[in-house]
Amino acid sequence: MKSYNDTTYAILGILTTECKSGYAIKQLIDRSLQHFWKISYGQIYPTLKLISQEGLAEVRTSTSTGKPDKNEYYLTAKGLEVLKNWLEQPIEQFPKERNEVLLKLFFGHYQSEESQLLLLQNYKETLEGRYQTYVAIEHAIHQETSENLKYWLFTLDYGKRTTQATIEWCDFTLEQLQKEE
């Protein structure tokens, strides 16, 4: 079976939900998957074009008053098959992040103490904001009765746990840095 990149599979997966237009896909990712996936319009629209060219989805243009026209993509049987096949494949390369905060801290010897503290304080604030977002999403989707709910909660739990651990690391590291002053 022909293989595509992860961006394509992500979009294919989202097309199984209520989100069927480029704009809606961007929104869903930014609002609900932002802690483990990101995407730009520059990827979405060309990929949607590819998906329909490959016969993985059908385009239907829907018009509604008061809003611009939108192109909605509906998965075909072939599209669903490609998605399911990808889901069954093992992952060869487990994710390796690239974290600029850690990179700067690694070279902390050449950095001023103010910058070190500011770096970690800002990171911590960002993480606390994220944590609150996860809690808010959790409450919001708990109402739903989708088949997907269970899995969505798993990914939220991942976000909460790793964010919490990182916040604790920030606290500990800040403490260590301030102790020596």
Added chain:
Amino acid sequence: MKSYNDTTYAILGILTTECKSGYAIKQLIDRSLQHFWKISYGQIYPTLKLISQEGLAEVRTSTSTGKPDKNEYYLTAKGLEVLKNWLEQPIEQFPKERNEVLLKLFFGHYQSEESQLLLLQNYKETLEGRYQTYVAIEHAIHQETSENLKYWLFTLDYGKRTTQATIEWCDFTLEQLQKEE
């Protein structure tokens, strides 16, 4: 001040250590920074060329018997200044990872149970291996008396804490998945 990409700053930072050749840089990153940074030779060698062209480092070729020649790059005053300047700049965009495991789990409704379990079990094993690596590095560098030691331990602590939290999430999620069978 002219700005460069993070890869360039990462290399500039490493040139402050004992690692001064392309090969040594690759080794250091793969062995000690692998939980928050990664790089390929296809980035290293062109970037080193850029760094010397910009006058941020000087190249000296060292010959030793039994080994190929190597090009060693020594930071110039300008190079150190550029590095320090970057370290003082705040981070605008805090890291957002892209995690294929979570992406697949998010679409778990379309995945077989075996695949779900295998995905998480493999992920967990990988994480446990990583954790052991961090512990090993921690022991290895504890001997050193470098000025950098403190900061290196902070980044290792980050690795350990977030990996541990993710392992616990794997356990919890696996339990939930198996409960329903």
Added chain:
DNA sequence: CCGGTCATGTAATGTGTTACATGATTAC
């Protein structure tokens, strides 16, 4: 009338990976 949201798309650029090419030495 201005900013926000809805909506689609392209082009240029930036960044990263992979495959290829080369070749010496060392240890088994």
Added chain:
DNA sequence: GTAATCATGTAACACATTACATGACCGG
């Protein structure tokens, strides 16, 4: 002899970001 480590580099390709371009509607 053959695999591993040391060592450098390029070219093709894959992938992602950003800026640009367009335009309607709605609320204040």
